[in-house]
Amino acid sequence: MSQSVHLLTPSNLAVPKHNTSFLSTFNRRLPVITTTATTAVPVFPKLSIRAASSDREPSVIVTDNGTSSLGLQPPASQPDHALSSSIEVDAVTEAELRENGFRSTRRTKLICTIGPATSGFEQLESLAVGGMNVARINMCHGTREWHREVIQRVRKLNEEKGYAVAIMMDTEGSEIHMGDFGGASSAKAEDDEIWTFSVRAFGSTLPERTINVNYDGFAEDVKVGDELLVDGGMVRFEVVEKLGPDVKCRCTDPGLLLPRANLTFWRDGSLVRERNAMLPTISSKDWLDIDFGIAEGVDFIAVSFVKSAEVINHLKSYIAARSRDSDVAVIAKIESIDSLKNLEEIILASDGAMVARGDLGAQIPLEQVPAAQHRIVQVCRQLNKPVIVASQLLESMIEYPTPTRAEVADVSEAVRQRADALMLSGESAMGQFPEKSLAVLRSVSLRIERWWREEKHHEAMELPGVGSSFSDSISEEICISAAKMANNLGVDALFVYTKTGHTASLLSRCRPDCPIFAFTNTTSVRRRLNLQWGLIPFRVSFSDDMESNLNKTFSLLKARNLIKSGDLVIAVSDILQSIQVMNVP
Ligand SMILES: Nc1ncnc2c1ncn2[C@@H]1O[C@H](COP(=O)(O)OP(=O)(O)OP(=O)(O)O)[C@@H](O)[C@H]1O
Numbered sequence: 001m002s003q004s005v006h007l008l009t010p011s012n013l014a015v016p017k018h019n020t021s022f023l024s025t026f027n028r029r030l031p032v033i034t035t036t037a038t039t040a041v042p043v044f045p046k047l048s049i050r051a052a053s054s055d056r057e058p059s060v061i062v063t064d065n066g067t068s069s070l071g072l073q074p075p076a077s078q079p080d081h082a083l084s085s086s087i088e089v090d091a092v093t094e095a096e097l098r099e100n101g102f103r104s105t106r107r108t109k110l111i112c113t114i115g116p117a118t119s120g121f122e123q124l125e126s127l128a129v130g131g132m133n134v135a136r137i138n139m140c141h142g143t144r145e146w147h148r149e150v151i152q153r154v155r156k157l158n159e160e161k162g163y164a165v166a167i168m169m170d171t172e173g174s175e176i177h178m179g180d181f182g183g184a185s186s187a188k189a190e191d192d193e194i195w196t197f198s199v200r201a202f203g204s205t206l207p208e209r210t211i212n213v214n215y216d217g218f219a220e221d222v223k224v225g226d227e228l229l230v231d232g233g234m235v236r237f238e239v240v241e242k243l244g245p246d247v248k249c250r251c252t253d254p255g256l257l258l259p260r261a262n263l264t265f266w267r268d269g270s271l272v273r274e275r276n277a278m279l280p281t282i283s284s285k286d287w288l289d290i291d292f293g294i295a296e297g298v299d300f301i302a303v304s305f306v307k308s309a310e311v312i313n314h315l316k317s318y319i320a321a322r323s324r325d326s327d328v329a330v331i332a333k334i335e336s337i338d339s340l341k342n343l344e345e346i347i348l349a350s351d352g353a354m355v356a357r358g359d360l361g362a363q364i365p366l367e368q369v370p371a372a373q374h375r376i377v378q379v380c381r382q383l384n385k386p387v388i389v390a391s392q393l394l395e396s397m398i399e400y401p402t403p404t405r406a407e408v409a410d411v412s413e414a415v416r417q418r419a420d421a422l423m424l425s426g427e428s429a430m431g432q433f434p435e436k437s438l439a440v441l442r443s444v445s446l447r448i449e450r451w452w453r454e455e456k457h458h459e460a461m462e463l464p465g466v467g468s469s470f471s472d473s474i475s476e477e478i479c480i481s482a483a484k485m486a487n488n489l490g491v492d493a494l495f496v497y498t499k500t501g502h503t504a505s506l507l508s509r510c511r512p513d514c515p516i517f518a519f520t521n522t523t524s525v526r527r528r529l530n531l532q533w534g535l536i537p538f539r540v541s542f543s544d545d546m547e548s549n550l551n552k553t554f555s556l557l558k559a560r561n562l563i564k565s566g567d568l569v570i571a572v573s574d575i576l577q578s579i580q581v582m583n584v585p
């Protein structure tokens, strides 16, 4: 049995763009609907409640721009007969759905930074099996050739094993950082030792206790007495003498120096931002990396040290001009004072954001980082942009096989805030326990999600309108209503049929109690949806006829034991703006 609400889309109603009074009248009229029994769908008995026969709204059915950069399939406008009767989902999701049922699937997405500890094919596969949704490559480290191989391995994994692991390329940015140690993987700075920070080029052999600095103005900008913080304070020095390009510093807080660690300097308790504040957000090296990322078909580019929305807009138009047939999403990394000042406009311009707590904690006092995280997560949710919580989630697991209690509490808090994704950095890039770290993120996410769901601990959040057209507003209202209905009726799953992924992300924004099966007809959209909270992305070809889409999906999923007769489902689509409630036949 199925009940549905179909909404009259406004193309033929001549609605002024922001006529909210009309919008509310329109919405209030929705319950006044007539009931007609139809026998249109033979596969399952259907009772259809129609508000109006629906016209297609051109702005909702966006033409396919998500053709796989991998060349896996033709655009959706050319139905692929070989694939038309299949559904793409990976073995891990499939096993999880079969074993645990819908309710207990993980909602929080997991990102792993790929480094020397995880770059092999088997290691990448273990991470995919362990629940990695997105692989991050950090252009601060390694060569383009090295990163290309990682991308190719992930692509192979997706093609051969049906995963939809997305790739996020993270730019180096042009903040001040140390160089490499001429081959050594780290160096230990002890109390009271004198180290030389220098802007000279030394070639491959560095003199002892010498650190290369990437920023030419460094020696001029620092002053004797300044405090020099490595990685936001993991190691501290005091500037004792300036000698041309060399700056002599005394270690005041000992610790491990890692290659290319970030450097900040502080004077009288404040972060010093001299000429380095004028460095471009995207350096010339970053532009080359971005060209590389576009050419390799990465799914996301994360921009380090974003200061304003302008740079995001600039990059987005560059990407649009460079890659007409692929779609690279831009993630703003919030890791500077400026990015916090301009937070709303930056997030509005971006396709998502990252709470990059590593560098953020070097720019603002550490005790302010949790409040900043909370605010960034909330703003992203309100503006319907995926948000990633990153850095030091399980830092101790770089060396130890179990996390600290404090780390588990930190992960729990990010899950409780219902961030879209959690990210591993050093834990997976160069740690000793990458898979164990991922397993901890997975089990803590599952446990906290269930706890908060069962105890109804969620903070209620007002979700403002984010669309720019009346049709967008309808989609938002449909998703908010569908999510509310799903919670109130206790349905097993929400199904969403989405070409661009937009309707799926609107549903994800509502953070419903049940999982969201997101059906899309392009591989690249499927990968991109893998970053968003609660979405289980499937690739399936579908038509503009919702009834046949539903029947087809039901039979494909039933054949694979992923759903069973009697499961209660609410279906939403951006093909036909509608909500349907039904039992799986
Ligand atoms: N491709 C790589 N090759 C070698 N080492 C890497 C690579 N990627 C990451 N690492 C190591 O893992 C550590 C943590 O990675 P992460 O991506 O967090 O870098 P980061 O240097 O802290 O910079 P960011 O602020 O961009 O996160 C790095 O400091 C580096 O030692």
Ligand SMILES: CC(=O)C(=O)O
Residues within 6 Å of the ligand: 304, 333, 335, 355, 356, 357, 358, 359, 360, 390, 391, 425
């Ligand atoms: C991830 C990152 O760039 C940071 O935490 O600084």
Ligand SMILES: [K+]
Residues within 6 Å of the ligand: 138, 139, 140, 170, 171, 172, 173, 304
């Ligand atoms: K980076």
Ligand SMILES: [Mg+2]
Residues within 6 Å of the ligand: 304, 335, 356, 358, 359
């Ligand atoms: Mg950073």
